[in-house]
Amino acid sequence: MQLHIKPRWTDDDTLMQVRVSLAGNGRQSWGEAYCYPETFLQFGQALTDFPNSISHEVKLELGSTDPNYAEHLLLRAFVYDGAGHSAVEFKAESRGDSLASSSVRFAVPTEAASLNEMGRKIVAWSLSPTVPFTFEGAGQ
Numbered sequence: 001m002q003l004h005i006k007p008r009w010t011d012d013d014t015l016m017q018v019r020v021s022l023a024g025n026g027r028q029s030w031g032e033a034y035c036y037p038e039t040f041l042q043f044g045q046a047l048t049d050f051p052n053s054i055s056h057e058v059k060l061e062l063g064s065t066d067p068n069y070a071e072h073l074l075l076r077a078f079v080y081d082g083a084g085h086s087a088v089e090f091k092a093e094s095r096g097d098s099l100a101s102s103s104v105r106f107a108v109p110t111e112a113a114s115l116n117e118m119g120r121k122i123v124a125w126s127l128s129p130t131v132p133f134t135f136e137g138a139g140q
Contacts, residue, residue, distance in 0.1 A: 001025075001088060001110045001114070001137045001138065002022070003020075003088075003133075004022075004030075004132060005020050005040070005122075005129075006020075006021075007129055007130060007131075014036055014037055016034065018033065019031070020073055020075065020092075022075065022108060024109075025106065029090060029104040030092065031073040031094065032073070033062035033073040034062065034063070037126045037129050038126070039060070040126040041122075043059075043075070043119075044122030044125075044126060045123055047077060047115050051084065051112055054084065056078075059074060060074070061075075071093070071094055072092070073093075075089070086109070086110055086111060086112045086115060087107045087109045090105070090106055091104070109139050110138050111138040114137035115137070118135045
């Protein structure tokens with residue numbers, strides 16, 4: 001599993017446009033959205049304690065599923081069976097006319113320990129997110 005977060009633009013108030021990409025399980029895709037660095041900090045912190053139950057999930061959700069929004073991006077860590085095996089779901093939607101719109105959704109199996117480590121690294125990166133973030137963890 002490979003996760004990349006690339007800051008593409010930052011405003012004076014730290015609002016960022018980011019490109020988030022996930023690769024693994026024979027698939028790879030990316031999506032773009034806007035957020036503040038604190039959003040990544042919260043996501044990373046939540047991942048460090050994942051999972052605390054079989055129903056536990058941690059989400060990074062940017063944009064909205066509301067059709068009036070141009071973008072929606074979701075990274076979701078979840079447990080997919082009773083044995084506690086984990087995966088990361090990637091979902092990205094870009095709305096527009098038939099030439100500009102796109103949609104993708106897939107999941108990559110990984111290990112909880114890998115997600116915990118990814119969370120720690122995202123927390124550290126989020127304190128000064130001026131360079132691209134790259135993480136390569138366990139999984140296909």
